[in-house]
Amino acid sequence: MARGDYDDNEEEEEHHPPLLQTSPHNHNLNLTGTVWTAVAHIITAVIGSGVLSLAWSIAQVGWIVGPLSLLLFGFFTLVSAYFICDIHxxxxxxxGNTTMNQSYLQAVHTVLGYKNGLACACVFYFSIFKTGVVYTITSATSMRAIMQSNCYHEQGHDAPCEFEDWYYMLMFGIVQILASQIPNIFHTKWLSIIAAIMSFTYSFIGIGLGLAQVIDKGKIEGSIYGISTTGPTQKVWLVAQAIGDIAFAFNFSVILLEVQSTLKSPPSQKVTMKKASTIAILTSTIFYLCCGASGYAAFGDLTPGNLLTGFGFYEPYWLVDFGNACIVLHLVGGYQVYTQTLFAIVERWYAEKFPESVFATDIRSVVSLIPEFRLNPLRLCFRTAYVVLTMAVGMLFPYFNEVLAFAGSIIFWPLTIYFPVEMYFVQKxxxxxxxxxxxxxxxxxxxxxxxxxxxxxxxxxxITKRFG
Incomplete structure (x- = not known):
């Protein structure tokens, strides 16, 4: 089959194994995407829990390096987006054949070969897994923050309002075990819509509370050198973590080709996608600057690691509670939006590897007194084990800023810098x-x-937080 022929999928499957694909073929769909739908998809994917750490990140490096770091990472991401758009x-x-790359993994495999595709797949799947861990940690701290907010309101700001994170991680894990039994990502549209609305809501609450604090104090906190209470060695490590948190917030290059595959033409999908990427990244960067700057301006050296759970804000407590509830709702949906892709890939691989296995066959209910449902043993066991694993890692390392920095540093360079540049070399x-x-x-x-x-x-x- 020629690479440009999309009517027969047999050889396409041979060229692109299931573990190197992230989305189904959509060649015959009526494409209706525009520059504004692409902008919406990108911004929805970008603005997540990482935005809550940006005030802390700016606090570590100060008023000059902090905003410049955000602008620099925004520029890096835009360059990467342009390279990726060209490879569609x-x-x-x-x-002499042409391939339409509909996913990031497919593009790396097609352009750079199987070995690079396999390496990219490892990083990509780690990226999905770390997102599950980060979402578990963040949701637990937000649920704990709601309890603490109510406690502080009732007993005073000096009250010993301490609650264990593991209990709330367990609650989040139970919800995700149930939600993960949703058959596939096409049934999670409503979760995605809720997640998008919630992410904007809690981000605006954080910005609003920060600005209100600045107005109430009548001055802007902070300095051009960042937090002044740390020693030289500690300062270096905190700066490293801050940059890692910023990198985590900008990591969304892997979704661009899937969004580009939804766009109608003319104009060409590449032209539309470059325009959408420019608008979305510029908007996101400005939004990040507002979130980070308002938080640092409000608290200076006392800027919390997570703007809505670090309790710089005590009142109005109901607004703090609402913001944290929005975070939890966003992360419940966001967890599924990310992991359903991985679930589908693994289950598809198993079904093709073991076509006769009854383990991957749906079992229908036979009890007449309850509504009919289908239970898939593979889905039940694998997805439950996956959720339990993300929950266990979250319980082992329940440190928001450090985990964000680790995740951002692991995935940013290979997915946003290295592979796009290497594909650009080959393409051009x-x-x-x-x-x-x-x-x-x-x-x-x-x-x-x-x-x-x-x-x-x-x-x-x-290591310091876990064993220090």
Whole structure:
């Protein structure tokens, strides 16, 4: 089959194994996406729990380096988006055929080969797993924050209002075990809509509370050097963690090709997607600056790690409670939106590997007194085990900022920098040691060094918190 022929899927499956795909083929769908639907998809994916750590991140590096770091990572992400948009249609000079890459993993496999595709898949699946862990930790701290907020309101701000995180992680895990039995991502549209609304709601609450605090104090807290109460060594590690948190907030390159595959033409999907990426990344960066700056301006050296759960804000307690409830609702839906992709890939791989296995066959209920339902043993066992694993890791390392920094440092460089640049070299036939090649190599190495710095800092933070 020619790569440009999409009517027969048999050889397409051979070229793109299930574990290197992230979305079903949609060649025959009536595409209706526009630049504004693409912007909506990107912003919805971007604005998540990472936004809550940005005030703390700016507090570690100060008023100059903090905003500049946000702008720099926004620029890196925009460059990556442009490279990825170009690879949607790839012409292979070896056989003269064209491939439509509908997912990030498929693009890496098609352009850079199976080994690179496999390496990318490992990082990609780790990215999904770490998102589950981060969402488990964040939801638990938000549920605990609601209890603490009510306690402080009733007993005073100096009351010993302490609650255990593991209890709330267990509650979140039970909800996710039930929600994970939803058959596939096509049944989670309502969860995605709720998650998007909630993410904007709690972000605006954080910005509003920060601005209100600044107005009430009548001054802007903070300095150009960041928090002044840390020693030199501790300062280095905290700066590393702060940059890792910023990297986590900007990591969404892996969804761009899937969004691009929904766009109608003319104009070409590439042109539309580049315009949408520019608008979405610019909007997200401005939004991040507002969130981070308002929080640091309100609290200065006392800026909490998580803006809505660190209790810089005590009143109005009902608004703090509402903001944290929005976080929990967002993360319940967001967890499923991310993990349903992984569930589908693994279950599809198992079904193709063991086509005769009854373990992957639906079992219908036979009890006449209850509504008919279908139970899939593979779905029940694998998805339950997956949720329990994310919950266990969250309980072992329940440290919001350090876990965000670790996750951001692990996935940012390979998914946002390395693979897009390497695919650009192949797509554009960039000559080694040419001016463009040298500039992009320096760019890649610089980002790698920054990533190593943040990784070491996040690991130090995790070890210190866990064993220190």
């Amino acid at each position: 249609l790839y012409f292979d000079p070896k056989n 036939k960039v000559v080694p040691w040419s001016g463009k090649w040298i500039i992009l190599r320096i760019y890649t190495i610089f980002c790698l060094l920054v990533t190593i710095f943040t990784l070491v800092g996040s690991i130090e933070g995790l």
